[in-house]
Amino acid sequence: MTAYNAVFSARFQTLLQYRAAAAAGFGTQLFWGLIRTMIFEAFYRSGAAPQPMSLPQVVTYVWLGQAMLVLIPWNVDADVRAMIRSGTVAYELVRPLDLYTLWYSRALALRTAPALLRALPMFAVAGCFFGMQPPPSLAAGAAWLAATAGAALLAGAITTLITISLLWTLSGEGVSRLLPAVTMLFAGYVLPLPLFPDWAQALLSFLPFAGLADTPFRMYLGHLPPEAVFGVLGHQLAWTAALVLLGRAALARATRRMVVQGG
Amino acid sequence: MSERIGDYLDTVRLYGRYVGISVRSQLQYRASFLMLTLSQFVLVGSEFLGIWALFGRFGNLRGWSLAEVALLFGMISVSFALAEGCVRGFDTFPALVKNGDFDRLLLRPRGTAFQVAAQEWQLMRLGRLVHGVAVLGWAAVALDMAWSLPKILLLGAAIVGGACLFCGLFVLQATLAFWTVETLEIMNTVTYGGVETAQYPLAIYQPWFRRFFTLVVPLACANYFPAQALLGRPDPLGSPPLFQWLSPVVGGLFLAGALQVWKVGLRHYCSTGS
Numbered sequence: 431m432t433a434y435n436a437v438f439s440a441r442f443q444t445l446l447q448y449r450a451a452a453a454a455g456f457g458t459q460l461f462w463g464l465i466r467t468m469i470f471e472a473f474y475r476s477g478a479a480p481q482p483m484s485l486p487q488v489v490t491y492v493w494l495g496q497a498m499l500v501l502i503p504w505n506v507d508a509d510v511r512a513m514i515r516s517g518t519v520a521y522e523l524v525r526p527l528d529l530y531t532l533w534y535s536r537a538l539a540l541r542t543a544p545a546l547l548r549a550l551p552m553f554a555v556a557g558c559f560f561g562m563q564p565p566p567s568l569a570a571g572a573a574w575l576a577a578t579a580g581a582a583l584l585a586g587a588i589t590t591l592i593t594i595s596l597l598w599t600l601s602g603e604g605v606s607r608l609l610p611a612v613t614m615l616f617a618g619y620v621l622p623l624p625l626f627p628d629w630a631q632a633l634l635s636f637l638p639f640a641g642l643a644d645t646p647f648r649m650y651l652g653h654l655p656p657e658a659v660f661g662v663l664g665h666q667l668a669w670t671a672a673l674v675l676l677g678r679a680a681l682a683r684a685t686r687r688m689v690v691q692g693g
Numbered sequence: 694m695s696e697r698i699g700d701y702l703d704t705v706r707l708y709g710r711y712v713g714i715s716v717r718s719q720l721q722y723r724a725s726f727l728m729l730t731l732s733q734f735v736l737v738g739s740e741f742l743g744i745w746a747l748f749g750r751f752g753n754l755r756g757w758s759l760a761e762v763a764l765l766f767g768m769i770s771v772s773f774a775l776a777e778g779c780v781r782g783f784d785t786f787p788a789l790v791k792n793g794d795f796d797r798l799l800l801r802p803r804g805t806a807f808q809v810a811a812q813e814w815q816l817m818r819l820g821r822l823v824h825g826v827a828v829l830g831w832a833a834v835a836l837d838m839a840w841s842l843p844k845i846l847l848l849g850a851a852i853v854g855g856a857c858l859f860c861g862l863f864v865l866q867a868t869l870a871f872w873t874v875e876t877l878e879i880m881n882t883v884t885y886g887g888v889e890t891a892q893y894p895l896a897i898y899q900p901w902f903r904r905f906f907t908l909v910v911p912l913a914c915a916n917y918f919p920a921q922a923l924l925g926r927p928d929p930l931g932s933p934p935l936f937q938w939l940s941p942v943v944g945g946l947f948l949a950g951a952l953q954v955w956k957v958g959l960r961h962y963c964s965t966g967s
Binding site for chain 2: 457461469479481611614
């Protein structure tokens with residue numbers, strides 16, 4: 431276990447150094463958040479019917495989304511992708527470590543370190559200038575933190591699954607672009623999930639992606655009561671376990687049938 | 694005169710060959726290409742899904758109907774997809790400069806802008822293009838309006854004008870590489886942010902935001918003002934009908950301006966060596 435912890439913390443600390451990269455997208459994200467909030471404001475002023483979420487809640491939800499954006503599995507470990515392309519992934523198989531857990535540890539670091547770097551300034555700026563509200567109670571805040579930890583574990587499992595898919599499609603562009611597009615939609619980045627039609631809510635809450643962003647954000651907002659955290663964590667962990675098992679099976683299959691070119 | 698036409702046709706033929714090579718190379722990775730195109734379709738599709746869901750909840754957007762917003766959405770999506778497909782070759786421009794490979798392009802008997810653009814004709818942009826056309830088609834039917842020939846021509850001109858505008862933005866983004874050997878991510882805010890903004894009627898935004906996207910980056914001329922003329926509704930922002938009909942031209946002017954800036958950058962270009 432200590433080997434994987436070491437891998438995680440080494441990778442985490444390395445990724446914390448990429449401060450320039452974290453700063454680079456910040457302006458774009460601010461702009462994006464502004465546009466989204468302006469659009470929602472315009473919609474909310476167009477009709478007086480009661481909605482599943484209030485406008486201040488939606489605004490905070492949007493900014494939470496921007497703060498935690500890189501927690502969503504939108505990319506894979508560039509080093510591992512390069513390894514797979516060049517064939518040096520064969521060296522990884524020779525190590526006295528379980529490959530899945532090794533990659534999972536890296537994926538976890540890849541999801542959490544950049545997210546930490548981006549979240550702190552975004553909370554500061556959006557909280558001070560753009561109408562992002564704090565959680566309504568300490569319990570809501572604590573529940574949100576717990577749910578975010580669950581989200582990180584889930585995101586790590588999805589990232590690892592995408593990484594494993596690269597063993598099949600060498601050029602890597604396909605699944606690693608398709609899955610993020612799908613993930614963004616079902617995690618609440620296009621529209622907060624409660625605002626989707628009522629008939630869709632059952633599907634949306636079943637899928638794993640809600641646990642990546644939507645349910646933690648709703649815990650923060652108090653839209654879901656703090657007691658709901660156990661249900662949320664249960665959902666996240668169940669899906670994480672399922673995706674880990676799927677990933678392990680896929681990896682075992684891939685390594686049995688792998689043909690390494692060059693390296 | 695006939696010589697110039699011959700030259701022009703020659704360039705078009707050459708562009709066709711570039712496109713052919715690019716397309717064939719992308720089709721080599723068939724599964725990847727399909728996934729990429731599908732992912733583009735899903736990305737754009739999910740944006741429209743969000744809009745549809747919001748209209749389901751609220752019924753209208755400041756007096757605009759779903760079909761009217763779909764018209765705006767479709768127009769800007771098609772413009773952007775066309776521009777992305779044609780001009781993403783400029784994305785590789787910073788790398789060309791870094792490696793010193795740009796010098797090879799300078800030695801060739803063709804315009805550099807043309808060569809850089811033609812390097813890559815991104816097939817996956819078909820995802821956004823197909824979706825944009827579908828939404829536009831639906832809007833045209835759902836709007837229940839009389840589509841006269843002038844209106845159809847205006848629609849076409851607006852889409853082309855919008856594509857020129859986005860091409861101009863991509864060229865500017867690459868031109869910055871002449872001065873800093875990295876492109877600035879901030880340009881992404883005006884391209885992708887611009888598409889997001891223009892999908893909705895400009896009238897819903899704050900005044901300073903509207904001014905930016907009318908005067909600095911004239912996105913409003915790509916779809917909002919032409920749409921006012923197409924829909925035949927009085928513009929809440931008070932633009933005169935003549936302006937609405939002529940607004941697609943602004944996109945073309947923007948591209949011409951961007952290419953001039955590119956030429957300036959070219960004059961001051963000092964190779965980093967290879």
